[in-house]
Structures are given as structure tokens and as C-alpha cells.
Amino acid sequence: MTTDPDLDPNDFGFPEPATDQSFENALAKARDGIRLSVDDATELLATGTDVDGIDPNRKEAVLEAADRRRAEEVGDEVTFVANLNNNVTTACNTGCLFCNFKDSAHAFEAGSDAEHAGFTKTPTESRAIVEDALEMGIYEVCSVSGLHPAFALNDEHHEILAAHDDPASAVNYKPPEAYAIDPGTYLEQMNAMSVGGVHLHSMTPEEAYHARRGTDWSYESVYRELADAGLDSAPGTAAEILVDEVRDVICPGKIRTDDWVAAMEGAAAAGLDVTSTMMYGHVETVEHRAEHLKVIRDLQDRIGSITEFVPLSFIHRNTPLYRQGVVDSGPSRDEDELVVAVARLFLDNVDHVQASWVKSGDEHGLKLLNCGADDFMGTILSEEITKRAGGEYGEYRSFDDYVEMITAIGRTPVERSTDYRTRRRIDPDDGPHGPRLGPRADGTPMLPNRAGGGGDPASADD
Numbered sequence: 001m002t003t004d005p006d007l008d009p010n011d012f013g014f015p016e017p018a019t020d021q022s023f024e025n026a027l028a029k030a031r032d033g034i035r036l037s038v039d040d041a042t043e044l045l046a047t048g049t050d051v052d053g054i055d056p057n058r059k060e061a062v063l064e065a066a067d068r069r070r071a072e073e074v075g076d077e078v079t080f081v082a083n084l085n086n087n088v089t090t091a092c093n094t095g096c097l098f099c100n101f102k103d104s105a106h107a108f109e110a111g112s113d114a115e116h117a118g119f120t121k122t123p124t125e126s127r128a129i130v131e132d133a134l135e136m137g138i139y140e141v142c143s144v145s146g147l148h149p150a151f152a153l154n155d156e157h158h159e160i161l162a163a164h165d166d167p168a169s170a171v172n173y174k175p176p177e178a179y180a181i182d183p184g185t186y187l188e189q190m191n192a193m194s195v196g197g198v199h200l201h202s203m204t205p206e207e208a209y210h211a212r213r214g215t216d217w218s219y220e221s222v223y224r225e226l227a228d229a230g231l232d233s234a235p236g237t238a239a240e241i242l243v244d245e246v247r248d249v250i251c252p253g254k255i256r257t258d259d260w261v262a263a264m265e266g267a268a269a270a271g272l273d274v275t276s277t278m279m280y281g282h283v284e285t286v287e288h289r290a291e292h293l294k295v296i297r298d299l300q301d302r303i304g305s306i307t308e309f310v311p312l313s314f315i316h317r318n319t320p321l322y323r324q325g326v327v328d329s330g331p332s333r334d335e336d337e338l339v340v341a342v343a344r345l346f347l348d349n350v351d352h353v354q355a356s357w358v359k360s361g362d363e364h365g366l367k368l369l370n371c372g373a374d375d376f377m378g379t380i381l382s383e384e385i386t387k388r389a390g391g392e393y394g395e396y397r398s399f400d401d402y403v404e405m406i407t408a409i410g411r412t413p414v415e416r417s418t419d420y421r422t423r424r425r426i427d428p429d430d431g432p433h434g435p436r437l438g439p440r441a442d443g444t445p446m447l448p449n450r451a452g453g454g455g456d457p458a459s460a461d462d
């Protein structure tokens with residue numbers, strides 16, 4: 001968070017968090033397993049709104065309560081998934097100020113000489129990348145992308161979008177012919193990536209919005225078509241902070257909270273599992289974080305199909321928010337730990353909380369597993385979003401890395417499916433280790449340099 005008084009979060013009109021609850025009462029409720037209120041969560045996240053900064057003793061008490069709850073609810077297993085990230089395109093005009101993944105879409109137009117390090121993959125290229133990774137034993141492909149103006153759900157959607165007056169400004173649409181590389185339709189990309197029995201985890205609420213822009217189609221019907229084309233579950237990114245006054249500052253071009261919730265409900269109604277996320281540590285207050293957790297818990301009370309909560313620690317270095325001086329860092333490690341812990345205590349209806357080695361590195365990622373988290377992400381094989389934002393913790397972890405790290409903290413390594421229903425406990429003494437749950441996995445260790453799911457230079461636009 002910012003330390004420059006001129007750039008205090010209060011400049012956005014956000015009041016200092018204050019509640020009618022005390023830290024001690026909130027902690028007592030958490031220890032007793034009583035459902036927490038937004039005020040309780042605010043007190044725990046702040047280690048008391050009566051103190052300035054984070055009180056180390058109170059913090060330890062919150063982490064301990066969360067670690068105990070984790071042990072009671074899910075035991076000592078630490079899960080991870082053999083997966084691949086395949087980002088289809090970095091072309092995006094949404095302009096989120098925390099994001100350095102995207103490149104403005106005009107740079108991708110045929111004949112543009114704008115320099116950019118972005119890429120767009122055709123469905124054929126996406127399929128080849130997934131097939132390669134399937135051979136290496138992955139269970140899941142996780143695919144999130146920029147909102148390319150030439151993306152449409154299907155041919156009918158192309159026609160509807162093209163029929164608008166001035167489609168570029170009315171519905172953020174330009175026909176594929178305007179671009180050097182055609183990303184195909186969303187259905188074609190789903191078909192291409194859903195190969196050989198792999199689990200396809202794709203289409204965030206923002207992408208689902210893009211796949212129905214300019215129409216009156218429901219989220220449910222769009223997710224049903226995507227599921228028919230091979231989609232298995234949807235990532236709950238684009239959540240950022242689910243409070244509109246924060247979205248107005250960091251992502252004014254994105255859908256609002258209500259729409260994000262409606263998209264998740266649509267995915268659930270279409271029979272898909274979803275994940276949930278929160279990207280924190282920029283301009284928001286602890287109260288906003290607490291309100292965000294409430295949106296997720298209420299949603300889960302209604303749909304029951306959220307498989308995990310993924311805290312996304314804001315990586316600031318290369319982002320417009322940092323470069324424009326709006327923030328001067330991401331969250332502190334104390335804040336990371338408290339977010340994981342309070343998520344575990346508050347989200348009593350979501351079984352799994354993820355620690356991220358991409359965002360936090362191995363050492364701090366392992367610490368987060370002792371603050372309430374029980375999942376340690378996936379192998380991912382390549383990573384573009386965090387890397388482009390200035391993240392420094394690499395793009396791949398092998399099964400041997402996972403087994404070594406998880407056993408080092410006295411926990412049991414477990415390979416999981418995306419939905420956590422299929423699990424395989426790994427015997428640390430039986431190495432070398434490799435994936436066994438993927439459709440073509442046979443226990444052979446993965447060799448990471450063979451798959452290029454992120455920005456494959458061979459398919460760059462230039």
C-alpha cells in the first residue's frame with residue numbers, strides 16, 4: 001500500500017476502517033467456529049482497527065486459529081495439480097490499471113508497426129500446445145486471455161456484433177480480418193483445447209461477458225454452449241475486489257460486482273464448477289477485503305460449486321498503478337498471511353484455500369500453508385500474467401520440487417484433479433515423482449521445456 005501521504009488510499013474517498021466489534025471478540029468467535037461477520041473479518045484482517053499497523057502477537061493468534069481450522073477441516077494433505085497455463089491472446093482494450101499482461105489491441109492489427117511482445121494463438125496452435133503437455137502428463141489446462149476485439153462466441157455472435165453501428169466503440173468489436181492473426185471463436189478455442197480427456201478450466205466472468213457482449217444471451221446459455229464445446233470449469237478471476245468503489249479506481253472498464261456474481265451463477269447453473277479469487281494489496285482497505293469475502297461466501301451459499309479460494313497478491317512493479325504513482329508497493333507478507341488466514345476462517349463453506357508460489361515464492365508460499373492454506377497451485381509450465389507484472393518466482397515447479405517442499409513442512413503431498421474429488425497421496429520415498437492423474441500420465445517426471453503455453457515465440461504476432 002502507499003506510504004506517500006498525498007497518495008493515501010483515503011484520497012479515493014475510502015474511510016479508515018472502523019467497526020462496532022473488538023479484535024478480541026472477533027478472535028473468540030473465530031476460535032469457536034462461529035460464522036464471522038464483515039466487521040469480525042475487518043478486525044481480524046487489521047489485527048484490530050484500534051491499533052496502527054499490524055500487531056505481531058495478534059497476527060500470530062489469527063494465524064494459529066486459521067491453521068487449526070485448516071487441520072480440522074481438511075487435515076494435513078497439501079494438494080497440487082499437474083496443469084498447463086495456455087493464454088490464447090494478450091490483445092485487450094479493457095485497460096485495467098493493475099494489469100501488465102495485456103497489450104492494446106490496435107497493435108495487433110494487420111499492418112500495424114506498433115512494437116509489442118504480445119501474442120495471439122490460433123485454435124490449431126492452442127491444440128498443439130495442449131497435446132504436447134498432455135503427453136507430459138497434465139490433468140488440466142488453465143486458459144485465461146485478453147479480451148481480443150475479434151473474439152466472438154460463435155459465427156452468429158460475429159454477425160450480431162458486426163451489425164452494430166460503429167462496432168469498435170459500441171461493442172468493442174473488430175472483425176478477424178482486421179488482425180494479423182485470427183484467434184478464432186471462443187467455441188473453436190474450447191474445441192481445440194479440449195483434447196484427449198484433459199480438464200479445460202477457462203472463461204472467467206469477464207471473458208464470459210465478452211462472449212455475450214452486444215446480445216441478450218444469458219450467462220447460463222453462454223456457459224452451456226462453452227461446456228458443450230469442451231469447457232469443464234471456470235476460473236473466478238476478474239474478481240479483483242468485489243466492491244464497486246474499488247473497481248471504479250483499478251478497473252473502470254471491467255464488469256461490476258453484480259455482473260461478476262451473475263456470471264458465476266450462470267456457470268454454476270450450466271453445471272460447471274468454479275473457483276474464486278481476490279486480488280488485494282493495491283488501493284483497497286481491509287474493510288473492502290472483508291466485504292469481498294462476504295460476496296464470495298453468499299455466492300457459495302447459493303451455488304455450492306466453488307472448489308477453492310485463490311488469494312492473488314498484487315504484483316506491482318510493471319503495472320500502471322505503480323508507474324503512475326497511485327501505489328508504491330503490493331501487500332506486505334503480514335497482509336498475505338492474514339488474507340489467507342481470514343479467508344480460511346470466514347469462508348466456512350469453501351473447502352480449499354490456495355497458496356501461490358508464483359506470487360509469493362517457495363519460502364513464503366510454504367509459510368502460507370501454515371496460515372490456513374491447503375493447496376499449492378499447479379505445475380503451470382509457463383506463466384505470463386505475474387511475470388509481465390514483475391513477478392520473480394519463475395514459471396514451473398516439478399513433482400519432485402513439490403514433494404520436497406511439502407514434506408519439508410511435515411505435510412503430505414497429494415496430486416489432485418481440478419475439482420479436488422480425485423486425489424493421490426504421494427509416497428515421498430518412491431521417487432522420482434511424476435503425474436498419474438492426467439489422461440496420459442504414467443508417473444514419468446514432466447520435462448518442462450517441451451511445452452510453451454504462455455507466450456510461445458513461435459506464435460508471436462510479429
Ligand SMILES: C[S@@+](CC[C@H](N)C(=O)[O-])C[C@H]1O[C@@H](n2cnc3c(N)ncnc32)[C@H](O)[C@@H]1O
Pocket residue numbers: 098099100101144145146147204205206207237238239240277279312313314315316319385386389
Ligand atoms: C490477466 S486476467 C486474464 C483474464 C481476463 N482478461 C480477465 O480479466 O478475467 C486474470 C487475472 O489476473 C490477475 N492479475 C492481473 N494482473 C495482476 C497483478 N499485477 N498482480 C496480481 N494479479 C494480477 C487479476 O486478478 C485478473 O483478473
Ligand SMILES: Nc1c(NC[C@H](O)[C@H](O)[C@H](O)CO)[nH]c(=O)[nH]c1=O
Pocket residue numbers: 081083085140142201275308310312354356358359377378379380383386417418419
Ligand atoms: N494462483 C495462480 C494460478 N492458479 C491456477 C491453479 O494452478 C489451477 O489452475 C487452479 O487451482 C484450478 O485447478 N495460476 C496462475 O497462472 N497464476 C496464479 O497465480
Ligand SMILES: N[C@@H](Cc1ccc(O)cc1)C(=O)O
Pocket residue numbers: 142144234235236237275276277310312385386
Ligand atoms: N488461479 C485461478 C486462475 C488464475 C489464472 C491466472 C492468474 O494469474 C491467476 C489465477 C483459478 O484457478 O481459477
Ligand code: SF4
Pocket residue numbers: 092093094095096099100101102145146147206
Ligand atoms: S485483467 Fe484481463 S481484462 Fe483487465 S486488462 Fe488485463 S487482460 Fe484485460
